Amino acid sequence: MDIADIATTDYIELEAESNVGKARSIFEEKNPKGIIVTRAGDYEGVLTQKQLLRSHIEDHTKVDTLTKSAPRVERTDNVRDVARALVEGGTKVAPVFESGNLWGVIGQDLILEAVLENLDTLTVEQIYTENVVTIAEDATLGQAINRLREHGISRLPVVDDDGFLTGVVTTHDVVEFATRNVEKTTRGDRSGEGDRLLDLPVYDVMSSPAATTSLGESVRDAVERMLDSDYSGLVVTPEDDDRVVGGVVTKTDVLRALSYTEEDVMDVQITNVNLLDTLTRESIRESIAEISDKYQKMQVRHAHVRFHEHKEKLRGTPLIQCKIRLRTNRGQVAGSGEGYGAEQAFSVARDKLERNVLEVKGVESDREYEGQLLRKLGEL
Known part of the structure; x- marks a missing residue:
């Protein structure tokens, strides 16, 4: 299957000279997996929500300061090679070119939707990630952000004092919560409001209950649930106790499995x-x-x-x-x-x-x- 069969020409494009505040608004309103950044119509790179979360850059800063290179995909590339390129590039979206010109984009979800019926042969146990990073309910939002940045991950299972799973906090949760609350204040109050938000407990930000899966579930069923609910991953729990964090399985894990040779x-x-x-x-x-x-x-x-x-x-x-x-x-x-x-x-x-x-x-x-x-x- 060539990537042209599943890529799309419908994507969000942003000029490199635009400010970061405009990018934040796009992510808040349209929740894209990534934005294609161009300069005078020529491709420059991509911008993701995770990059915005990791940065301390003011809204008036130019977008090109956060633009990240992404693998350049050709329309004739096969799905396995593109899946590997996305994983190795550490990105969820990549530009698709035809004869040197930007033609469209390809992302994780488009690939997973296209291969969904072929994922019945895999179980979550075969591809999930063990020994995941977790965070306590009473940890602060600031600590959660630092942990996400430190480990370069997009989700943290949240556990109570007994170590039982009570929720999950993701980069999307953090950005959405911070944006929603800061906008309630006037411009003059934003600095102090930002500090107060960072001191809030994770419990106030997390999604609960956490979306989970088991080791024996088929990857197809797990991916269907992720696509239907727009989750980037699921917490893996043992068959006999869904309160315990056994690992996580993400869309990236599935793409990695697709690229096995x-x-x-x-x-x-x-x-x-x-x-x-x-x-x-x-x-x-x-x-x-x-x-x-x-x-x-x-x-x-x-x-x-x-x-x-x-x-x-x-x-x-x-x-x-x-x-x-x-x-x-x-x-x-x-x-x-x-x-x-x-x-x-x-x-x-x-x-x-x-x-x-x-x-x-x-x-x-x-x-x-x-x-x-x-x-x-x-x-x-």
């Missing part, structure tokens, strides 16, 4: 590839393969490496966070780390991943030993 070599997917400096996809693949080869029983089906840039810098080199997640026949194994530059961050994350892989190996070796011991005792 059947290659003989390990399939490695990298989010925010633009942050790579001296690293290459092949060097990352070889490094991860070295770890998996140390434990032959653990077959790595897919590796996801995600880079996230912090504002802090050391002699001009940004602080980078790297997260590595392996999907294996023994479950998920992950490692994360930070460093100045992608290479250092990847090295720290790789070392943590290797320790976690060896820990899995040790636990399974202990279980094998216990099983052998029990069998011998049974023979006495």
